[in-house]
Amino acid sequence: MNTLYKPPTIPDKYEVIPIHNSDRGSFRRCRRYWDWSSPARHNLTIRADVYGINPPLFFGTGIHYALENYYNPLLKRDPVESFKTWWDIQWRGGEVTPEWLDKVYDLNPVAVASHPHYEATLYKIKGLEEILPDPNKEEFDELFELGIGMMEHYKEYAERMDGFEVVATEHTFSIPVWDYENDCILMAIDHREESPNVGKELEVHARGRMDAMTVSPTEKFGIIDHKTAQSIGEEYFVKLEQDEQCTAYLYAAQVEANYYDLPHKGQPFEEVLYNVLRKAVPRPPTVLKTGMFSVDRLNESTTYEILTDWIARNLPGVALSDKQQGYVDYLREVGDEQFFIRRHVRRNQHELAAAGYHLYLETMDMMRNPRIYPNKTNDWKCRNCQFRPPCLAKDSGADWQSLIKDNYSVNKDR
Secondary structure, three states: OOOOOOOOOOOOOOOOEEEEHHHHHHHHHOHHHHHHHOOOOOOEEEOHHHHOOOHHHHHHHHHHHHHHHHHOOOOOOOHHHHHHHHHHHHHHEEEEOHHHOOOOOOOOOEEEOOOOOOOOOEEEEEOHHHHOOOOOHHHHHHHHHHHHHHHHHHHHHHHHHOOOEEEEEEEEEEEEOEEOOOOEEOEEEOOOOOOOOOOOEEEEEEEEEEEEEEEOOOOOEEEEEEEEEOOOOHHHHHHHHHOHHHHHHHHHHHHHHHHOOOOOOOOOOOEEEEEEEEOOOOOOOOEOOOOOEOOOOOOOOOOHHHHHHHHHHHOOOOOOOHHHHHHHHHHHHHHHHHOEEEEEEEOOHHHHHHHHHHHHHHHHHHHOOOOOOOOOOOOHHHHOOOOHHHHHHHHHOOOHHHHHHHHEEEOOOO
């Protein structure tokens, strides 16, 4: 099937009041965190030149970029080359076209003379090797090699396993939140100080970005959600039964088709392909002091073929223990799923209708000038919150405003 899909033109983020699914989670987590981080509020994020970055999150963004270009129906670019391009720009900087400005960490890109091969103005940006206060080049070199290995392995896997056609990648949606009490689109006053429409009443829209939209051989539409994980086990997928991101994507896809009068309006979206890539590449087994191989399923990344070849070369005639033989049998059985696991996440129309109503109720709570206060806990999220310094300062009477001004910037990507 050769489907030509043209994403709809959506309103600018300042023409509506945006509600992201992550905002809803932040609102439940901590009102103060939500107030500082939400695009509908202050939309702040930490500055890389002050606090550094989160390497796992950074790495996952690079993998997403490579997969976006690989699955883009117009580009279909080699994911290894895409990852290398992304990495080079992020780490070394250089001259970039405008579409990179919301992807890089440099807060002060400098416009340079237009390149003869580009119509748009180019910008000179700094890379992380210059921006980070204490860059760990060895750590980043390891992540670079890991990303290349993962994309080489994934490319071979996808060529065998993909049974769908991708019609759009990195698809940004913007759908109105329905006001169930008044049977119309929900309206609210824009309180964003940087907004050109501050003080005006605007439509409230649920906004987000889907990794990919697909069409199956039976012409059913679906969504792909790419994830990277340090380890993958069945417990990783327990959350999918109630995963709100999957539900929100499916609900948004259906509403979008009807609201923007798209060719596939009226067709149900009931499935997300949850595509998880483990942060590992096939390697020889770790050799223990005893001369035997490690059977650590969480940290090893050998394969059945690699391990049996290693055993034949290094342990000829040696009897394996039950535990060692069990590990060999496990590798034979698990196959590709040691590195890549796909799960089909389904929602029926009753669940999607409920999701729309829940979105309305939660948005109403967020829009009705809620009281802002911290939700202090001893869990990991609170202890490692990006806003912990100004939060503690605000409650102790210290100068939290200066901490916000000096250490945070507006999030350009939302």
